[in-house]
Amino acid sequence: MESPYRLHYAPDNASLVIRLALEEMGLPYGTVLVDRSRNEQDGATYRTLNPNGLIPVLETPQGPIFETAAILLWLADTHDQMAPAPETPDRAAFLKWLFFTSNTLHADLRILFYAEKYIAPEQGDALRAGIRPRLRQHLQLLEGLAQQAPGWFSADHVSVLTLYVACMMRWMALYPAQVDRSWYQLADTPRLREILTQLELRPSTRAAIAAEGLGATPFTSPTYANPPEGSAI
Numbered sequence: 001m002e003s004p005y006r007l008h009y010a011p012d013n014a015s016l017v018i019r020l021a022l023e024e025m026g027l028p029y030g031t032v033l034v035d036r037s038r039n040e041q042d043g044a045t046y047r048t049l050n051p052n053g054l055i056p057v058l059e060t061p062q063g064p065i066f067e068t069a070a071i072l073l074w075l076a077d078t079h080d081q082m083a084p085a086p087e088t089p090d091r092a093a094f095l096k097w098l099f100f101t102s103n104t105l106h107a108d109l110r111i112l113f114y115a116e117k118y119i120a121p122e123q124g125d126a127l128r129a130g131i132r133p134r135l136r137q138h139l140q141l142l143e144g145l146a147q148q149a150p151g152w153f154s155a156d157h158v159s160v161l162t163l164y165v166a167c168m169m170r171w172m173a174l175y176p177a178q179v180d181r182s183w184y185q186l187a188d189t190p191r192l193r194e195i196l197t198q199l200e201l202r203p204s205t206r207a208a209i210a211a212e213g214l215g216a217t218p219f220t221s222p223t224y225a226n227p228p229e230g231s232a233i
């Protein structure tokens with residue numbers, strides 16, 4: 001039977017979060033490479049799936065879904081896995097941190113990665129310098145959450161939120177390639193480091209490493225992707 005899910009992806013892009021979730025949930029899925037070297041995400045065909053021109057998109061029986069957090073929440077609710085269910089007492093806390101991760105941490109990261117989309121190129125360095133302290137603050141908030149160790153954000157249990165945060169920490173260590181990244185030190189967040197270390201042992205991570213060429217320790221000591229197809233940027 002054909003899988004109901006098709007992930008539009010580029011290696012080491014935000015689609016990685018969705019790949020990890022699909023693997024972790026044990027759901028069959030197909031993939032469609034978005035060719036970033038040709039800016040395919042910006043083209044008319046891709047924009048019929050995501051008018052925003054961003055990766056990822058997951059095609060589902062309910063139509064294409066874009067926005068990483070929306071896809072994660074939809075998968076978690078549809079398959080009753082990897083997030084507190086709507087009627088459970090942990091749901092509210094889980095939701096607020098998922099939305100914080102999506103609309104604050106991820107949005108600020110985009111400013112770091114794509115400063116030139118937000119400001120004139122000659123002001124890019126200043127904008128990046130301004131956003132780094134915010135990112136450090138966001139990580140400290142997540143470190144505090146990891147210290148509380150709720151069931152949906154701890155080293156003992158993988159949720160869609162842990163996958164999302166882990167990927168963003170990977171990207172902070174690697175991108176943008178040509179600018180200073182010493183502001184990001186995994187040692188500053190030891191509880192988050194425990195989560196990432198556990199995640200690296202999981203079959204879902206091994207599958208993503210093989211599919212996207214992510215290297216042996218993609219979260220705790222990442223290296224640039226060397227994918228079998230496509231490119232990260």
Ligand SMILES: N[C@@H](CCC(=O)N[C@@H](CS)C(=O)NCC(=O)O)C(=O)O
Pocket residue numbers: 012013014015041053054055056066067068069102106110114
């Ligand atoms: N808010 C979006 C952000 C996704 C995003 O930033 N995708 C990047 C790849 S990691 C992208 O498509 N970049 C291409 C571009 O900005 O043109 C989400 O959560 O899905």
